[in-house]
Amino acid sequence: DIQMTQSPSSLSASVGDRVTITCRASQSISSYLNWYQQKPGKAPKLLISAASSLQSGVPSRFSGSGSGTDFTLTISSLQPEDFASYFCQESYSSPPRFGGGTKVDIK
Amino acid sequence: QVLLVQSGAEVKKPGASVKVSCKASGFTFTSYGISWVRQAPGQGLEWVGWISNYNRNTNYAQKFQGRVTMTTDTSTSTVYMELRSLRSDDTAVYYCARDIVSYTADSWGQGTLVTVSS
Numbered sequence: 497d498i499q500m501t502q503s504p505s506s507l508s509a510s511v512g513d514r515v516t517i518t519c520r521a522s523q524s525i526s527s528y529l530n531w532y533q534q535k536p537g538k539a540p541k542l543l544i545s546a547a548s549s550l551q552s553g554v555p556s557r558f559s560g561s562g563s564g565t566d567f568t569l570t571i572s573s574l575q576p577e578d579f580a581s582y583f584c585q586e587s588y589s590s591p592p593r594f595g596g597g598t599k600v601d602i603k
Numbered sequence: 604q605v606l607l608v609q610s611g612a613e614v615k616k617p618g619a620s621v622k623v624s625c626k627a628s629g630f631t632f633t634s635y636g637i638s639w640v641r642q643a644p645g646q647g648l649e650w651v652g653w654i655s656n657y658n659r660n661t662n663y664a665q666k667f668q669g670r671v672t673m674t675t676d677t678s679t680s681t682v683y684m685e686l687r688s689l690r691s692d693d694t695a696v697y698y699c700a701r702d703i704v705s706y707t708a709d710s711w712g713q714g715t716l717v718t719v720s721s
Contacts, residue, residue: 539711592706
């Protein structure tokens with residue numbers, strides 16, 4: 497099975513900060529990489545699919561990049577509603593694996 | 604709009620079975636598959652399996668093979684996940700999610716907490 501390593505596991509940031517979260521796959525997954533946001537007590541929400549395709553309705557301050565084994569989720573200017581956990585997920589193989597998550601909280 | 608509504612919380616004893624439902628609306632049911640993903644308390648996300656609402660094909664994570672069964676009822680646009688021989692480490696929130704392509708889930712149910720405790 498493919499392993500997904502996400503870093504950092506947590507970070508503290510301020511409103512307006514630029515935030516970068518990375519995800520590394522144990523083998524090449526081309527661009528089969530999704531990013532989800534999850535707030536406490538809520539279901540995950542798909543932000544970005546296929547490494548860089550922003551879902552409809554997701555603010556443009558979110559962006560994704562990468563291919564092969566290394567991927568990045570960037571929030572260009574952190575907003576109060578962005579404090580949440582973020583998970584990457586590879587959709588290249590079965591079973592599809594999730595990263596361990598990154599919790600973004602307020603500094 | 605796309606809506607997935609799951610059944611309510613369950614409390615089960617070890618060794619029992621649980622069946623969680625997921626009723627879909629707002630889209631052409633048979634054009635999509637449904638994935639099930641679980642999340643243990645304070646933990647990350649774990650994919651359990653997938654079912655096609657078109658031809659009822661299933662794909663289960665090997666970890667759950669033999670213990671899980673996913674079914675779909677196209678007459679009511681409802682998907683079911685049954686997990687048997689429950690253990691305490693099956694305690695988790697179970698989510699159904701619409702699969703748009705290759706296990707990419709764009710809409711999620713609200714989650715169903717399954718608690719396994721003696």
